[in-house]
Amino acid sequence: MKLVIDKGYSFTKGVNDRGETIIIPSMVGSPHYGPGEIKGEKIDSTLNNLHIAIESDTIQAEYFVGELARRESPDASFSFDRRKFDQPGTLTVLSTVAGLLMKEPETITLCTCIPYSYFKSQRDEVEEKLRQLCFTVYYFSGPLQGKTRYVSFDQVLVLPEGICAMYQALEEIPRALLKKGALFGLVDSGYRTTNLSVFEMAEEGLRIRADLCKTLNIGISQLHESISRKIKDVIGEELDITDLSNLLVSPKEVWIDGQPLNFTQEVDQSRDEVAHAIKDRVRLAWGKAHRQLRIVALAGGGSLELKDRWKDLHANVHILNRPQTANADGAMQVLKRLENSKLRLVKERTTV
Ligand SMILES: Nc1ncnc2c1ncn2[C@@H]1O[C@H](COP(=O)(O)OP(=O)(O)OP(=O)(O)O)[C@@H](O)[C@H]1O
Ligand SMILES: [Mg+2]
Known part of the structure; x- marks a missing residue:
């Protein structure tokens, strides 16, 4: 089976070659046993209820993962570590999602992506780490309740974020624009990072313009910070990440001391600024390459979060059909076009 997992700083996106997609918050936290379980309320068997146990040679632990951790684990938070695969939480989220997308027993080729700017320095290390990964995941709840998955990968390919999304964009860009000499840009706006990529339709085929590819340390986390600062001016305290994410979904109000406070204006103003x-x-x-681009494709959750605010970035902007999973979808396109034996060749040719 071919599997792609894009472990973003805020959301982990997984797709398999059977067309299944999973998106969960990149959060892991301590478990607790809530009153719902004591009263025996109807069991939630969705992705919002992932209580798991992980076992390997070195780890044996229970966690809440994804939305359940975000909602109920006091120690859950997004990790901003530049070396995200050094975080134990990263491997836990990745293995949980991998288990949900596999059937057993299966031979798995995994592709994952890391921010463009860290690609050169971290790719070999990340590939090695994932090749050695061998986790047993037991699902106490969620879609695989009561089941175990043995997660390990036979082949691993690491690709740069943004570049992967560009392979998806190429499926959506009008053919008429794919002419020799044409330049295409892509902005993958995520939570902590915004990855920029440019491809050129050269004589010999598509070429990555490495001089125009870059990871910017800016994203939707700045929107959270900006809103948080504005709200603090009003109520005198900061909201936590869960309240902030909830606030971005309508209605834009928070209940404080029994009163609903509406922050629509603050949220809109922050969206404009960010x-x-x-x-x-x-x-x-x-x-100057900016004006030579034929089209700028938009990927990442940021393209939706700031939806109506991209028009003046370029005369021809296109939000991808599934922007948040664009890196995962694009990486799947790459995997599907490759025979397993050719994976190594692609790795050697990725001119970044
Ligand atoms: N459907 C949506 N509508 C509005 N906003 C969304 C939607 N989906 C995601 N977002 C927002 O976009 C943000 C970034 O999402 P995305 O999954 O692209 O980030 P990430 O990949 O985790 O971050 P990074 O690329 O920096 O690692 C999310 O934090 C969320 O606020
Ligand atoms: Mg991302």
């Missing part, structure tokens, strides 16, 4: 900052950084990074 969109402005991201667009400025993108224009600066691309310089």
Whole structure:
């Protein structure tokens, strides 16, 4: 089976070659046993209820994962570590999602992505780590309740974020634009990072323009910070990450001391400011090449979060059909086109 897992700083996106997709918050936290279980309430067998146990040579632990951790684990938070695969939480989320997308027993080729700028320095290490991974995941709850999955990968390929999404964008860009000499840009706006990629339709085929590819340390986390600061001015305290994420989904109000406070204006103002900052950084990074691009494709959850604010980035912007999973979808396109034996060749050719 071919499997892609894009472990983003805020959401982990998984797709398999059977067309199944999973998106869960990249969060892991301590478990507890809630009153629901004591009263024997109807069991939630969705992805919102992932209570798991992990076992390996070195680890034996129980966790809440994803939405359940976000909602109920006091110690759960997003990790901003530049070396995300050094975080034990990363391997736990990745294995939990892998288990949910596999049937047993299966030979698995895994592809995962890391931010473009860290690709060169971290790729070999991440591949090695994932090749050695051998976890047993037991699902106390969720879609695989009562089941065990043995997670290990036969082959592992690591690709850069943004570049993967570009392979998906190429499926959606009008054929008429794919002419010799044409340049295409892609902005993958995530939570902590925004990955920029440019491809050129060269004589010999598609070429990655490494000089125009970059990871910017800016994303939707700045939106959370900006809203948090504005709200603190009003209520005198900061909201935590769960309240902030809830606030971005309508209705834009928070209940404090029995009163609903509406923050629509603050949220909209912050969205304007952050969109402005991201667009400025993108224009600066691309310089004069920016005006030569035929189209700028938008990927990442940021393309939806700031949906109506991208129009002035470029005369021809296109939000991908499934922007949040664009890296995972694009990486799956790459895997599907390859025979297993050719994986190594692609790794050697990825000119980054
Ligand atoms: N359907 C949606 N509508 C509005 N906003 C969304 C939607 N989906 C995701 N987002 C927002 O986009 C943000 C970024 O999502 P994304 O999954 O692309 O980030 P990430 O990949 O985890 O981050 P990074 O790329 O920095 O690792 C999320 O934190 C969320 O606020
Ligand atoms: Mg991402």
